[in-house]
Amino acid sequence: MAEKILEVRHLKKYFSLRNGLIVYAVDDVGLDIRAGETLGLVGESGSGKSTIAYVLVGMYEATGGEIVYRGDNIAHNGLYRTMKQKGEIQIVFQDPGSSLNPKRTIRKSLKAPMAVHDRGLSRNQMNKRAEDLLEEVGLPAEFADKYPRALGGGERQLVSVARALATRPSLMILDEPTSALDVSVQAKVISKLTDLQSELGLSYLFITHDLSLMRNVADRVAILYLGRICEQAPTADFFEKPLHPYTQMLLSSIPVATREEEALKPARIVSSGEIPSPVNVPSGCAFHQRCRDMMPVCERDRPLMSEISPGHAVCCHLYANGSF
Numbered sequence: 001m002a003e004k005i006l007e008v009r010h011l012k013k014y015f016s017l018r019n020g021l022i023v024y025a026v027d028d029v030g031l032d033i034r035a036g037e038t039l040g041l042v043g044e045s046g047s048g049k050s051t052i053a054y055v056l057v058g059m060y061e062a063t064g065g066e067i068v069y070r071g072d073n074i075a076h077n078g079l080y081r082t083m084k085q086k087g088e089i090q091i092v093f094q095d096p097g098s099s100l101n102p103k104r105t106i107r108k109s110l111k112a113p114m115a116v117h118d119r120g121l122s123r124n125q126m127n128k129r130a131e132d133l134l135e136e137v138g139l140p141a142e143f144a145d146k147y148p149r150a151l152g153g154g155e156r157q158l159v160s161v162a163r164a165l166a167t168r169p170s171l172m173i174l175d176e177p178t179s180a181l182d183v184s185v186q187a188k189v190i191s192k193l194t195d196l197q198s199e200l201g202l203s204y205l206f207i208t209h210d211l212s213l214m215r216n217v218a219d220r221v222a223i224l225y226l227g228r229i230c231e232q233a234p235t236a237d238f239f240e241k242p243l244h245p246y247t248q249m250l251l252s253s254i255p256v257a258t259r260e261e262e263a264l265k266p267a268r269i270v271s272s273g274e275i276p277s278p279v280n281v282p283s284g285c286a287f288h289q290r291c292r293d294m295m296p297v298c299e300r301d302r303p304l305m306s307e308i309s310p311g312h313a314v315c316c317h318l319y320a321n322g323s324f
Contacts, residue, residue, distance in 0.1 A: 002035040005203055006056075006171060011065035011075070013048075013055050017279075024278045025051040027227040028065070030305070033171065038197070038204040040218030040235070042211055042250070044275050048227040049207045050094075053175045056205070057091045069171075087117045087167035094176040096156035100148040106134070106159050107144040113166040133162040138192050154185035158192060165196070173205045178213070190217060211254055215239055220311070223247050226286040227278055229305070233312040243314040245291045285317065293318060 013026040026048045033039045043049050054060045055075075056067060062075040069089065074081050093099040100109055110130040114121055121129065131141035137158040148156050157177060164172055174193070178186040194217065196202060206218060214221050215235060222232040223244065231244040242248045273290040276282055282289055288298035297317050306320065307313045 002037065004032045005035050005070055006033040006205075007066075007068040008032065008052075008056075009066040009068065011052070011055065011067065012063040013051050013060055014063045021279050024227055024281050026055065027281070029224070029227070029229055031222050031229065031232065033203050033205060035170075035203055036197070036201050037219040038206050038217055040214040040221045041205060041207045041224060042209060042214060042221060043224035044209060046226075046275055046278065047224045048278070049209075049224055050175055051227075052224075053091060053173045053205070053207055056173055057089055058086065083117060087113075088170045089173070090164035090167060090169040090171075091173040091175060092157070092160050092164050092177050095180045096153065096160045097148070097180070099160055100156060100163075102148055105145055105147055106130075106151075109148075109159065110134070110144070110163055110166055113163060117167045129166070133165055134159070136165065137162045137196070138188075152185070153181050154189055157181065157189055161189075161193065161196070165200075169202070171203045171205070173207070175207045176209070177206075179208070179210070193217075211250055223250070226275060226281060228286055229315065230287065231314045231316075237309065237312050241312075243308060243312070243319060244287075244316050245293050245318075246287050249290075 008029060008031045011026055011029040015023040015025060017023065029048075029052060031039065031041075041049055041052065051060065055062050058074070058081055065075060066073050067075040069085060072085070074085055107127065107130050110133055111126045114126045114129060118126075127144075130144050134141055134143050139155060139158055139162070143151065143155070143159070148159070151159065177193070178189050181189065190213070193204070197204060206214070208214065218235050220232065220234050221238045223230050223246065225246050231238070231242070231247045238247075239251070242251050276286070276289065284300050285291070285298045285303050288294045291298065295317060301317070303315050303317045303320065305313050305315045308319060
């Protein structure tokens, strides 16, 4: 089994508001990523997915917990990380239209991280490296002298991938990298990301709200609800035997095209209510107000994560003490 390159333990990220309230954006999250694998992190809008991404790359400082990358705790603000650690963990944002500087050519955008992480390169070497990166993600080298506005959405996102590759990372955090793209373009970007992972041995944290996408790209899946992980499992186990009521609700709502696919889904569970505010997190289990299986203990006590089978863990009172 491949080594764990990232271990997140009891990660917390809270934001204090001017009125004295606290936003519990990420609350005691634990996950790990092994070399060469893709971990899918799935959740509704407002669940804390992007906040986790920004803490992992050092844009936010963790309120508590540990982020252990190759044996070193890097949970502090990114300013305290080594240059090597910063280069080895890179992020691709959701919207390439806003993450790429419209006043810079693609070449300048690709050379910017090289100027920080590869200071020994000459101008000619950086120019050549920029063109090589474009070809590596499936774009022609002549795109280097274009501006982002001259490219399509998928091409701009592949430029963002190339920019992330400029520092030769080991771990890439993909924050909804295809949600702003047309379906046909999404497939091209996903295919290229898969090829790059195989060729370069990359590890991915793939953040999305699209469970159908996870079935095809992730080795393991973690479900996030209101800043907390409620279920983690290998992808096949996750889709064949979802355990948490919230997970079952999500899977039952996936649109399908055939009766055969419909038969594989959990029984239809109607979504009730909306995700609560992270400023006012419900007591006990954060999902109990929307759960069809809610018990008195769910309102009172916060459930603990229990491993039901190898690699398949769930945070739910229904499975406490092996009672399932």
